[in-house]
Amino acid sequence: MNDKVMLRHGDGGKHTSLLIKDIFYKHFYNDMLVNSLDASVFDGNHWRLAFTTDSFVVKPLVFPGGDIGKLAICGTINDLVTAGAKPLYLSCGFIIEEGFNMELLEKIAASMGETCRKTGVKIITGDTKVVEKGAVDGVFINTSGIGGLQANYQPKPIQEGDQIIITGGIAEHGTTIAVERYGIKVEGNIKSDCRPLNHILEKLQTYMGSIKLMKDPTRGGLATALNEILEVSGRGIQLLEKAIPIAGEVKSINELLGLDPLYHACEGRMIMVVDKEKADEVLGEIRGCEGCEDAAIIGSFLSTDIPSKVVMETVIGGRRIVGPLEGDMLPRIC
């Protein structure tokens, strides 16, 4: 194996075939992948299916709490989970810069393979392109995913009083990338929340009738995701600043950088809209999941008489309208 990726690794011939076998098949191994030619085949019977895609361009490629590979697998899994689907199969498309370090490529592939095994999803089809030096910055990855819908979940109309749960501390991924990008020295343990969320869905099976909507607050953060939910629901949201879980370090660094954590991407958190009668029980279940100990109810939906905005009661007792992201946040966070 070369120690760098060469243009010929992407020409579709012998060298591409070697790269695929030595790195991708090694770490992603499963029968469906290795027996496929240009497409892989699976059984769609008895499922309603969810289909999603994401390209990952995060910089740096490796960061505290994860790397572009783990991020790609988690991101696509989590998009399927928001649709109430059990993640089943993924595709994986690499675009690699000529000269890219082969050891780092393998590290990224290994991280993807590990996340797949942990979550029970399989990469069953893939594509590899290599472009000349300067045509892409390092490596970009697209992962598309197919999930099987759980029969007992579907999005439901949102009512007055429905509660909003976030499954853990916000802004950890975006803040981690900002710290790395600006080269800030930080005391303490800031790391990305990047994690797969399918286990939460499995744990909440008996509550699916009470869950109205799910959304993961990635690019644009909690604020933008809530505004998207608001658009679907046609109802205003009352948000309680003091209830929003945020780690002390994350809060301090954003104050230092002058950034608003409400707009920072999470990569392992879910917003759930839950019937008010069941919200406490659902919260209890979520808090029992690994990494979700700080899950909290952070707000609720209002009567349709009230203008459809996200209004936050601030810790100092004021009120602030929280719009979707409009300014320029950090690019390439995922």
Add this chain to the structure above:
Amino acid sequence: MNDKVMLRHGDGGKHTSLLIKDIFYKHFYNDMLVNSLDASVFDGNHWRLAFTTDSFVVKPLVFPGGDIGKLAICGTINDLVTAGAKPLYLSCGFIIEEGFNMELLEKIAASMGETCRKTGVKIITGDTKVVEKGAVDGVFINTSGIGGLQANYQPKPIQEGDQIIITGGIAEHGTTIAVERYGIKVEGNIKSDCRPLNHILEKLQTYMGSIKLMKDPTRGGLATALNEILEVSGRGIQLLEKAIPIAGEVKSINELLGLDPLYHACEGRMIMVVDKEKADEVLGEIRGCEGCEDAAIIGSFLSTDIPSKVVMETVIGGRRIVGPLEGDMLPRIC
């Protein structure tokens, strides 16, 4: 609308939402796409499904016979067709360079939308990333696709005497890109063969029992694709050079450039391995399809006593072993 794509078009907030609505929803419009949040839902019942992915990095973005958008849709459709599947749903992930011309982006999206309508496939989920100037060369597109397997087709063991059909002239796409890349002035009409192949599959429904294998000779060209088929079949192939359809201009230009057309990508051709009893009938049907008038039987499979190689009888009466692509062909042809 701005006349250039800005970083904020990729931040996941208001501007991303505008870009998606003004360009992508406009040209890709269908209910499943516009009603989806992070994933789109479809019914997998009664289907065995095929799943495939491809990233497109072609340079130049627009070329005679197509552009990166048409190429992306056709490429993914054709990968599904090789699996014997009816293409149903596509995902589409854009990675765009900051400052990219908005009009060209819309032209590419329009070309994708047109190809979708022609072929009856729907883009039902998507993703848009914008990266800073220099981090990607223009625009790269990933399309992943889901197709429903035709009940009457599956790959079958290849026997001695099975015939190899190519659905039209070879090397047209790769040669077109080479001509554009090297800035060669050419007399005549050289253009990419980029086209969707699903209509051929529909026309051949009654012959599915006689079709043993299908493969599209993209990167690595006819030579590499035949070597991949050979690996699956365990049998040698006798190839007849004089039977291989190739346009006069394509042949001359490759002689001029010193390139071997057997290794140039096709983007609208299919190799089919067909039972010898039915090969002439199948060929007749294929020749009736638009753009396939030059389809031909170009070789056959040999006894297992003979070493498993692709051996070509040349026009001057010699014999040449045709291996898979090993050298460096032009990068970024698709």
